[in-house]
Amino acid sequence: MSSPLRYNISDVRLTYDGPCEPYEMEKDIVADFNSRHHSVLDLYKIELEKGTIYTLDDSVNGRSNLGVFRSKQLREAVILAAALPAAAVVIDGYDSLRKLPKSEHTPETINKLKRYNDRRAAQIMSEVLQATTESVELGDEVVIESIITEGLRLKPGVETGGNPTIPVGALFGKKEHVKYYGRELRSEITKLSMGSDVIEGTTKSVKGLHSSLTSLFVTESYFKRHIPDIYVERWMAGSMFPEFNPRNVDVREGARAIAELCGIKDFSEMSAFFLNRPRHEKAMNSLNAMGIATPFDNDGDLFPAVVMGMDGLHFPDGRGLDCMVGEIGGSAEWVVGALPLIWRGGQSLGALSSQSSLSRKDLSPEELWKERFHYTEEELILFQDARFEQKPFFVLEDIMDNPFAGGISAFCSISDNYYLPQLKGVAIDEERGLITTNTLMVNSLGNIKHWQLTFRCVEGFEVTVEKMKSPKHKLCGQDRSVIEKEIAKMAGNLLDRFKLRQFFVNEYYPAIVHTTGKLALLNQTIDAMIERKTLNKNDRMIVDSVLKILPEWFVSMT
Structure with missing residues (x-):
């Protein structure tokens, strides 16, 4: 169905004319920043050259405080954990498909390039978090546990799953703290939880399209449960609305309720965002018939939640980016987008949907919508688990135990962001050795700030490029003897060993169980992933070599 109320956000652009108060970091502030984060910045031989912080909303929700994030090092580290991975992807990986001949633009090639970008982003994000937690001073010590992530051992339906990411169960902290996490950790060590989607819009990142970004949050709240990595139907708005069961509510009823609670008096003033997928056709038709606009995007539905209902953000016809009404996307994206939305005073309701049913190619859009809650046995087991x-x-x-516990979320643009236009993509000046990033920060107080940071490559751009590479670049395509030799060299160097550990966990997490600071490796799962073509024989040689050379990383499985 064609409708003037249905448009791609790349064609009908959002603009922002709300508050944007700049604060330019003075030289002594920049120097302090470099000193606080020396352990991180030195990994890549960079330092902060200059920075400007734009305040978009300084209102306070009155329901939270920063808690442990009163520490500048911790809260700024979350921003770095978004900014530096984005820089790494733009340095090598962004728009990579365009460099290949059209004949090679196959799904297999695209997935390979997506894995490459995810690997780089996950590598740098985890390195920043680990280096920070290792360097914090007494009194600020923390252990960060990854709780919410896009990674899963296997996805229901047609998706292969297993792309590199920061997996559930990964821990960041000093060795002596990680070892006793969950058992005898001293009370003065703060436990933090994190969620991430290391690249939101990974397909966009390899095709050179708009609005790809890195994303994460870190919070003091304990998570009571982990959402299965399958589809979630979202009902979200920039204002609070009461909880309801989406299975008992028609999208039109839901839209009416959200409009009333958001103070929207006429549907001609309202918009509801969707991913451009056949499964959404019926819902979009229903909303368009009511006069509600349904802007859509072809990839990425996390960031719209972050800025939903934001004052000063609007389409050319004056409508804001108001809500999601029955939009269906990934569970990690729901959580990572929902938390900052809640901090800002909004609401987010989710309902587990059948990824297997919604992945079927033999159903019409109407049938897909009807089948969205028809679960497979595998999915029901995931729900029960x-x-x-x-x-x-x-x-x-x-x-979550307490969504308003102290927390920070950060979203750094890889490419120009069409939802919040001032978030430009990473800019690289190779000749001068400068890297400029734009990161949106939302904290648990409800503050919204745009951090524009320019880093200087201290030893030259090429050195920084080399430092940001994943250890896998030295191992791909090599035979077993070369792989063993390279891993032995890495194991003998403190920095390379540090990077190898992060890579190994992020790459092979579907076959890893974390326990007492060590890794239990599931060899049969590695074999299954090779059979499923998530991994290959080169990965088997890498795993075998790490097991052989670094046995102290692993618990005995015999």
Whole structure:
């Protein structure tokens, strides 16, 4: 159905004319920043050259405080954990498909390039977090546990899954703290939880398209359960609305309720965002018939939630980016986008949907919509394992102990962001050795700030490029003897060993169980992933070599 109320956000652009108060970091502030984050910045031989912080909203929700994030090092580290991975992807990996001949633009090639970008982003993000937690002073010590992520051992339906990411169960902290995490960790060591989508819009990142970004949050809140990595139907708005069961509500009823609570008096003033997928056709038709605009994007539905309902953000016809009404996307994206939305005073309701049913190619759009809650046995087992069998719909309070515990979220643009236009993509000046990043920060107070940071490559651009590479670049395509030799060299160098550990966990997490600071490796799972073509024989040689050369990393499985 063609409708003037349905448009691609790349064709009908959002603009922002709300508050944007700049604060330019003075030289002594820049020097302090470099001193605080020396352990991170030195990994890549960079330092902060200059920075400007734009305040978009300094209102306070009155429901939170920063908690442990009163520490500048910790809260700024979250921004670096978004900014530096984005820089790494733009340095090598962004728009990579365009460099290949058209004949090679196959799904297999695209997936390979996506894995490459995910690998780089996950590598740098985890290095920043680990280097920070290792260097914090007494009194500020923390252990960060990855709780919410896009990574899963296997995805239901047609998706292969297993792309490099920061996986559930990964821990960041000093060795002596990680070893006792969950058992005898001293009370003065703060436990933090994190969620991430190391690249939101990975396909965009390899095709050179708009609005790809890195994303994460870190919070003091304990997570009561982990959402299965499958589809979630989202009902989200920039204003609070009461919880309801989406299975009992038609999209038109939901839209009416959200409009009333958001103070929208006429549907001609309202928009509801969707991913451009056949499964959304029926819902979009229903909303268009009511006069509600349904802007859409071809990839990426996390960031719209972050800025949803933001004052000063609007389409050319004056409509804001108001809500999602039955939009269906990934579970990690729901959580990572929902938390900053809640901090800003909005609401986010999710309902587990059948990824297997919605991945079917033999169903019409109308049939896909009808089948969205028809689960497979595999999905029902996932629901039960995550304790969602009694209530497959939820708000953040069902998942988190306290959403308003101290926390920070950060989103750094890889490419120009079409949802918040001032978030330009990473800019590289190779000749001068400068890298400029633009990161949106939302904290648990409800503050929204845009951090524009320019880093200087201290030893030259090429040195920084080399420092940001994944250890895998030395191992791909090599025979077993060369791989063993390279890994032995890495194991003998403190920095290379540090980077190898992060790579190994992020790459092979579907076959890893974390326990007492060590890794339990599931060899049969490695074989299954090779059979499924998520991994290959080169990966088997890498795994075998790491097991042989670094046995102290692993628990015995015999």
